[in-house]
Amino acid sequence: MRFGIVVFPGSNCDEDALYAARDVFGQDAEYLWHKDADLKGADVLILPGGFAHGDYLRTGAMARFSPIMAPVRAFAERGGPVLGICNGFQILLEAGLLPGAMLRNRGLKYRCEHVYLRVEQTDTPFTSAATAGQVLKMPIGHGEGNYFAPPEMLKTIEANHQVVLRYTDPQGRVDEAWSPNGSVNAIAALCNDARNVVGMMPHPERACEALLGGVDGRVIFDSIVRSPKGFALQGIGRRLQPSQTA
Amino acid sequence: MRARVFVTLKKSVFDPQGRTIVDALQSLGYQDVVDVRQGKYFELDLATTERAHAEKLAAEVADKVLANPVIESYRIEVD
Secondary structure, eight states: OEEEEEEOTTBOSHHHHHHIIIIITOOEEEEEETTOSSOTTOSEEEEOOBOGGGGOSSTTTTGGGSTTHHHHHHHHHTTOOEEEETHHHHHHHHTTSSSSEEEOOTTSSOEEEEEEEEEOOOOSTTTTTSOTTOEEEEEEEESOOEEEOOHHHHHHHHHTTOEEEEEEOTTSOOOGGGOSSOOGGGEEEEEOTTSOEEEESSOGGGSSBGGGTBOTTHHHHHHHHHSHHHHHHTTHHHHSOHHHHO | OEEEEEEEEOTTSOOHHHHHHHHHHHHTTOTTOOOOOOEEEEEEEOSOOOHHHHHHHHHHHIIIIIOOTTTEEEEEEEO
16 A cells, blocks of 8 residues: 655644554555655655644644645545545645534643543444443644534534544543644544545554554554555546546 | 735634633633633735635635634634
């Protein structure tokens, strides 16, 4: 499987994502610069964490105008698997590939710590190797991860089972005290209606080796790399004609 | 012409910065300040002398870039 790691000016988790895909999971992986016009045959895309274009206006606000976002959008609309991590999640929201928006963390502080997450949905390409209700421990590092959707939008998101991960206590119970940012309905990860685009605030690429403090992030990569659904997706980037991704 | 764009979080959206500021003001004794909403202010210098065009341009920029319609609303003044 071939990973495309999208690099914006200001991305800073691109190397971590490439390392996880290539060195930990033994997959092909390549950087895609934000000014590139094509996806170089990627089967799966990762929009990594960081501060794309500096995040000066709003987090992720300018990245959606980068040239690479046109083929990213076409890839997503054709069912290609796209994972936005942290700033990548914020970019997917601003680009309208996922519903809702991010606000400053409830406590206004940048939170850099491990959190507990409950797996809500396993029918996405990035959670298919997990079990529903499984509790994962992963690191976060963000100042704007307070997910918000207006009431009607939130109702649709919940009705469509688009919440992929929620912040919980270590036993998997939703508890306001264990939410690092005040996200509505404790939402930590979200997918689109078609389920191929997933955004998550926690960093699975930083939780793939015991040496780095935990391996709970592996299940996200295992899902896309090793699950039957992951294999079904293999080659999707190469099957797209260049004209379809331009 | 010059356009001034005021972007604020919608009334229905919790504003953690505004909340922190109003708490600070009240702790300083300003009990009559009952709420604060923090926002962003943009001044746009526009290469046009037509008010209608300036208003249209500023609204387009605000819609597409300066404000996120999911959480924010904006107000424009042109002169």
